[in-house]
Amino acid sequence: MALTNLLFFSLACIGLFISSFWLLKSLRVITKFLKLSEFITGFVLLGIGTSLPELFVGITSAIKKTPAISLGNIIGANILDLTLVIGIPILVSRGLKSGHKQITRDSYLMVLMTTLPLILMIIGKEISRIDGIILIVAFSLYIFKLYKQQKEFKKKVKSVLNRKEVALNFIIFFISLLILFKSSDFAIQYAKLLAVDFLLPPIIIGIFLLSFGTTLPELITGTRAALSKDKDLTIGNIIGTVVTNSTLILGIVALIHPIQAHALYFYSSSIFMITFAFLFATFISSGKELDWKEGTTLILMYILFLFVELNLESFNLVLSP
Numbered sequence: 001m002a003l004t005n006l007l008f009f010s011l012a013c014i015g016l017f018i019s020s021f022w023l024l025k026s027l028r029v030i031t032k033f034l035k036l037s038e039f040i041t042g043f044v045l046l047g048i049g050t051s052l053p054e055l056f057v058g059i060t061s062a063i064k065k066t067p068a069i070s071l072g073n074i075i076g077a078n079i080l081d082l083t084l085v086i087g088i089p090i091l092v093s094r095g096l097k098s099g100h101k102q103i104t105r106d107s108y109l110m111v112l113m114t115t116l117p118l119i120l121m122i123i124g125k126e127i128s129r130i131d132g133i134i135l136i137v138a139f140s141l142y143i144f145k146l147y148k149q150q151k152e153f154k155k156k157v158k159s160v161l162n163r164k165e166v167a168l169n170f171i172i173f174f175i176s177l178l179i180l181f182k183s184s185d186f187a188i189q190y191a192k193l194l195a196v197d198f199l200l201p202p203i204i205i206g207i208f209l210l211s212f213g214t215t216l217p218e219l220i221t222g223t224r225a226a227l228s229k230d231k232d233l234t235i236g237n238i239i240g241t242v243v244t245n246s247t248l249i250l251g252i253v254a255l256i257h258p259i260q261a262h263a264l265y266f267y268s269s270s271i272f273m274i275t276f277a278f279l280f281a282t283f284i285s286s287g288k289e290l291d292w293k294e295g296t297t298l299i300l301m302y303i304l305f306l307f308v309e310l311n312l313e314s315f316n317l318v319l320s321p
Helices: 001-036 038-049 051-065 067-082 084-092 101-124 127-151 163-197 204-226 231-256 263-285 292-310 312-319
Strands: none
Touching: 001 038, 001 051, 001 163, 001 204, 038 163, 038 231, 051 067, 051 163, 051 231, 067 084, 067 204, 067 231, 067 263, 067 292, 084 163, 084 204, 084 231, 084 292, 101 127, 101 231, 101 263, 127 231, 163 204, 204 231, 204 263, 204 292, 231 263, 263 292, 263 312, 292 312
8 A cells, every 4th residue: 555655646746847847948938038137037936936846735735734744845845955956957067156246145045044934933833824924024025135136137038039939838837837736736645645654754755755756847947057057047046946945835834724843853854954055055155166076065965964864763762861
């Protein structure tokens, strides 16, 4: 039975990936049509666009009264974004650099945004509906700040598109959204069953299984952008996705259903997430090109995270008096 549930869960994740892929492909055309700057495109549209799987998974898990799955998915997705999803494009493109001082400031604000859910959980022992409002307000303020700084990014996404092509991509976008919603429903349904089958807290299923299905779009988008030398787009995508996940997505989930989770796994994985966010921001602020050393370091950090989290219960037993 467990293998059957794992198979259907995998199929649902494939559905998430395929629908997200086409959604992002259509979004890329739409953003070119709007002629926004590369960084704004990366944050507002691609950052939010690549977070749509997390959003749909989050809404579905909250409706089904298992928001801990969404919490785990968001933490796991952020950790993947800050390690593998940026590390692999760095290695593939043989280096990545963005020396814009505003991106450096935004990367440190990203660290602050990833810390906010942890603070709220420590204060109230859960992420409540009020906390959800706080997170959404934080996201809104950040978007407003980004809108005001748009003038600093002169480079526009260049393209010549006709109305027929733009209309077609709007249709593809909405069809992809529908498929994404249904795939999210199946993913949560079988994630709950897997948690029961393997006697695991729901947050673990989100961190280690569901997050891979929802972050593949970011990996593809980031790698393609890096290979095409769209450096601002690559980094803007990572910052935008992490901020959106940590504030807007978690805020919406908490508004639907307050979030509680296994304390040990939540606090340990949150500390890893914040640490990786700070490490990423430090790399960006150096002003130097991110080469194979930084890329390899980020990938190795994810391997370390896997090792620690998968052995966390054993460590806890050893450390307990």
